[in-house]
Structures are given as structure tokens and as C-alpha cells.
Amino acid sequence: MNDRHIIKGGPRDRHVYEYAVLRVVPRVERGECVNAGVLVYCRAEAYVGARTHLDETRLLALDPRADVAGVRAALLAVESLCAGGTGAGQAASDDPGRRFRWLVAPRSTIVQPGPVHTGLTTDPAAETERLLDLLVR
Secondary structure, three states: OOOOOOOOOOHHHOEEEEEEEEEEOOOOOOOOOEEEEEEEEEHHHOEEEEEEOOOHHHHHHHOOOOOHHHHHHHHHHHHHHHHOHHHHHHHHHOOHHHHHHHHHOOOOOOEEEOOOEEEEEOOHHHHHHHHHHHHOO
């Protein structure tokens, strides 16, 4: 049996979380994208986190002239904003929910959030890694 969707722990140990996939859209007019990361927010745990992984081969297959360094910088900025502290800039003092909502707001840049989905988890940080493996790598 495939246990990639099994939630371990009892019902009282689980918390609702929200997540969105980060997509790289090198040529907006074509609408093609490469999944490059996940954002996870769990209010009960005051957690917001992002994990990214850029498959350069896939990106360059969609657009051989894509700015790989620029995309990596944008993805790193998302991870830094989620981590908080000085790397989050002005958003450092914002609560995790506000940072998540800002990151998942629709935009027409090369790195875009997908729709927000929900789930249950006992460990939001582990869930972030699991979703990265499932949806990006």
C-alpha cells in the first residue's frame, strides 16, 4: 500500500494546514510552468514554511533563455520571507498567516503561486518536505 497520503497520529494530534505550489512560468504568454516549490501554513502551529527545488533542465526546455539565476533568487527570497528574521525584510514582524497570504496572492511574475489547498498534519515542517517530494521533485 502506498502511504504517501497516510497521516500518522491520532485525530487530536492533527492540525489543518494550507499549501500552494510555487510555479515558474518563464513565458507568461504561453502559460507553461514548472513546479519549483511549496508554501505551507499551519495556523495552529504558527508555522509558515517554503521549500524549493528548481529543475533547470525542465525550465530551460520551456525557455532556453530563461533567467535561471533570477528564478533561483526569487525562490530563495520566498524561503527567506517564510523563515522570518532579518532575511524577511519588512515582513519580519508580520505574523505567519499574513506572510503566507501575501505569498499566495495572485501575481503575473515569473514565479507564481498556484491555488491554495488544505490538509491535515501532525508536523507542518515534515509536511512541507513531503509535499516538495510529491509535487515538485
